[in-house]
Amino acid sequence: MMMKCTRCGIAYSHTRSTSALVLTYCGMLCEVSDLGYSMAAFEKAPIVELRRAIRRRQEREEVIGLAARMAA
Ligand SMILES: [Zn+2]
Secondary structure, rough: EEEEEEOOEEEEHHHHHHHHOOOOOOHHHHHHHHHHHOOHHHHHHOOOHHHHHHHHHHHHHHHHHHHHHOOO
């Protein structure tokens, strides 16, 4: 099955993806740069680290949302 990476847009085979989210990202690097963390690390990381990663992601989305509103 050929997939299109959500992050970089490249076409890839899901059997070759090094990401834990094989149907979403072509590889681990895209997973990490898009989420701000890897799912593999997510499963092992202490809860404090997870909260921090999630907060970073939310903050980034807020900044993007704000920029979009300002540009509109
Ligand atoms: Zn990719």
